[in-house]
Amino acid sequence: MATGPEQTPASTHVAPSASTHVIVFANEKGGTGKSTTAVHVAIALAAKGARVACLDLDHRQRTVGRYLDNRAETMKRNGSVLPMPLHATLSEQSEDQFEDLWHSLCQGSDFLVVDTPGRDDPFARTAAALANTLVTPMNDSFVDFDLIGQVDPETYQVTRPSFYSELIWDARKQRARADGTTIDWVVLRNRLQHIEARNMRRVSDALAQLAKRVGFRIIPGLGERVIYREMFPAGLTMIDSKAFGSMGLAHVAARQELREMMAALQLPDVVEQVPGVAA
Ligand SMILES: Nc1ncnc2c1ncn2[C@@H]1O[C@H](COP(=O)(O)OP(=O)(O)OP(=O)(O)O)[C@@H](O)[C@H]1O
Numbered sequence: 001m002a003t004g005p006e007q008t009p010a011s012t013h014v015a016p017s018a019s020t021h022v023i024v025f026a027n028e029k030g031g032t033g034k035s036t037t038a039v040h041v042a043i044a045l046a047a048k049g050a051r052v053a054c055l056d057l058d059h060r061q062r063t064v065g066r067y068l069d070n071r072a073e074t075m076k077r078n079g080s081v082l083p084m085p086l087h088a089t090l091s092e093q094s095e096d097q098f099e100d101l102w103h104s105l106c107q108g109s110d111f112l113v114v115d116t117p118g119r120d121d122p123f124a125r126t127a128a129a130l131a132n133t134l135v136t137p138m139n140d141s142f143v144d145f146d147l148i149g150q151v152d153p154e155t156y157q158v159t160r161p162s163f164y165s166e167l168i169w170d171a172r173k174q175r176a177r178a179d180g181t182t183i184d185w186v187v188l189r190n191r192l193q194h195i196e197a198r199n200m201r202r203v204s205d206a207l208a209q210l211a212k213r214v215g216f217r218i219i220p221g222l223g224e225r226v227i228y229r230e231m232f233p234a235g236l237t238m239i240d241s242k243a244f245g246s247m248g249l250a251h252v253a254a255r256q257e258l259r260e261m262m263a264a265l266q267l268p269d270v271v272e273q274v275p276g277v278a279a
């Protein structure tokens with residue numbers, strides 16, 4: 001793969017943290033569900049009693065930062081106490097700020113959840129190489145799949161991995177050289193539909209083929225639900241059941257898919273189960 005200067009990671013001096021598990025949400029394709037999933041994972045971990053920090057590398061959209069700001073406002077308004085991660089945004093695109101934020105957010109945190117922009121970005125590349133778990137959300141579409149692999153137009157068999165798979169491959173090599181860690185690369189299927197469609201099966205088969213070839217795991221993510229688009233202004237997630245009042249069947253199903261997604265991520269269990277705290 002040709003790597004021009006714009007494709008290199010930012011040259012920071014951040015060493016992988018031994019005590020903080022870093023989860024990076026990355027996909028250069030925009031709108032695949034990185035921020036929505038990142039917020040849900042961060043809050044699910046905080047609800048279990050883990051110490052969680054979030055770093056938003058998307059200073060233009062700042063979706064995770066704004067989501068958590070909205071959440072803080074909701075708590076103020078209602079006088080409620082919700083599980084709440086620490087959070088900061090890389091506002092200056094500078095290596096110094098990246099290093100400062102990374103170190104201060106890792107300090108005392110069990111998990112650092114990093115959201116990255118849906119475009120090529122040097123800090124996203126750096127973060128990917130520092131991940132313990134690298135999550136690439138994608139929708140069931142060959143448009144999204146194209147970033148990680150190419151398929152034959154008639155048979156839908158995978159012909160070759162694409163540039164993004166090669167980029168992650170490089171990040172993994174870099175990390176293995178740095179401290180011998182294997183980055184767990186997880187492709188998360190977001191906005192899963194509940195009706196079985198031919199396209200869904202084809203994407204699913206192509207993903208399974210590519211997973212063997214480039215070494216990622218495939219896990220189910222959140223289903224396609226309007227509720228995930230509605231909760232942003234109040235900064236709420238499916239974990240905040242009390243804030244919703246009584247839950248309908250759709251909410252119960254949504255919480256179940258969130259639980260399944262969290263289990264499939266196979267994150268380290270850093271907290272003893274606290275009685276009465278939602279899992
Ligand atoms: N499971 C879901 N069900 C319904 N809508 C969803 C779901 N996940 C995400 N969305 C919606 O899809 C859009 C894109 O999601 P999101 O902002 O999380 O993606 P992103 O990958 O962070 O985008 P970007 O690359 O622009 O940062 C948003 O409008 C969001 O509300």
Ligand SMILES: [Mg+2]
Binds near residue numbers: 034036058063115117
């Ligand atoms: Mg985003």
